[in-house]
Structures are given as C-alpha cells and as structure tokens.
Amino acid sequence: MEWLKRACIQVPTDLNALEDVLAWFDELEAPIPKMTWFQCQLALVEGFTNAVRHAHQGKPSDTPIDIEARLTEASIEFRIWDEGPGFAFEEYVQRSSNLADNDSEGGRGLGLINRIADDLEYAQEPGQRNCLRIVKQYSADADEMGNSS
Numbered sequence: 742m743e744w745l746k747r748a749c750i751q752v753p754t755d756l757n758a759l760e761d762v763l764a765w766f767d768e769l770e771a772p773i774p775k776m777t778w779f780q781c782q783l784a785l786v787e788g789f790t791n792a793v794r795h796a797h798q799g800k801p802s803d804t805p806i807d808i809e810a811r812l813t814e815a816s817i818e819f820r821i822w823d824e825g826p827g828f829a830f831e832e833y834v835q836r837s838s839n840l841a842d843n844d845s846e847g848g849r850g851l852g853l854i855n856r857i858a859d860d861l862e863y864a865q866e867p868g869q870r871n872c873l874r875i876v877k878q879y880s881a882d883a884d885e886m887g888n889s890s
Contacts, residue, residue: 750765819876861875
C-alpha cells in the first residue's frame with residue numbers, strides 16, 4: 742500500500758495537549774470528505790483521551806503519547822501508542838459498544854471508535870508500549886472534500 746502522506750506527533754500525558762493533537766490533525770489537509778473528517782477527528786480525540794485517562798493514569802505528565810497518521814487515496818490510519826499496562830481489548834470494546842447508546846458519562850470511547858473505524862486493533866508491543874490502530878476508509882471522489890478549515 743502506498744502512503745500519500747505520513748505525519749507523527751508526540752505529546753505529553755496531559756489533556757491540555759489535545760489542542761496540539763487537533764491542530765496537528767488539521768494540518769494534514771487530507772482530501773477526505775467532511776463527514777469522514779469529523780468522524781476521524783472524534784476517533785482521534787477519544788483515542789488520545791483514553792490514553793491519558795486510562796493507560797497513563799498515575800503516570801508522570803511527561804510520559805509520551807505518540808500518534809501517527811498515514812493517508813492513502815482511500816483510507817486514513819491512526820496509530821496511538823501509550824505506555825500503559827494493557828487491557829482485555831476485545832472484551833472492553835464489546836462492553837463499551839453497548840454503552841454507546843446510553844447516557845452514561847464515561848466508558849463509551851472505544852465503542853464510539855469501533856463504530857467509526859472500518860478496522861480497529863490493539864496490540865501490546867515490546868518495551869511496554871501498546872498501539873491502538875484505527876483505520877477509516879473513504880472515497881476520494883465524495884462531495885464536500887476537505888477538512889474543517
């Protein structure tokens with residue numbers, strides 16, 4: 742698969758870094774339909790905040806979160822790396838997908854990401870790192886191309 746664009750950012754474990762993550766995402770200037778762009782933005786926000794709130798809970802704020810975006814003509818892929826202890830991903834996705842329809846305050850992030858993504862994976866990697874991989878397919882010929890800017 743040939744990548745049209747690849748971009749990376751490293752941010753601290755701090756919810757205030759979300760502003761930097763969103764600015765980085767906007768700079769991708771990808772030819773993605775607006776609705777897909779907003780869905781990807783939501784998935785990215787949920788993935789990042791889950792890493793901060795859950796994976797890095799109790800860790801120093803300088804613990805890095807690495808994020809990568811890869812674009813092709815028909816898809817965008819995000820990878821979000823954290824240094825958390827890991828968890829039973831499939832079980833949690835199933836449970837959080839059921840919560841996505843109710844009014845609970847939390848616990849719906851992975852369910853939302855799962856609904857948005859065409860492919861969603863989580864892997865524990867060597868060196869105590871975990872990678873959340875989110876892939877969204879799109880049609881480059883769709884109406885209303887471009888990001889939110």
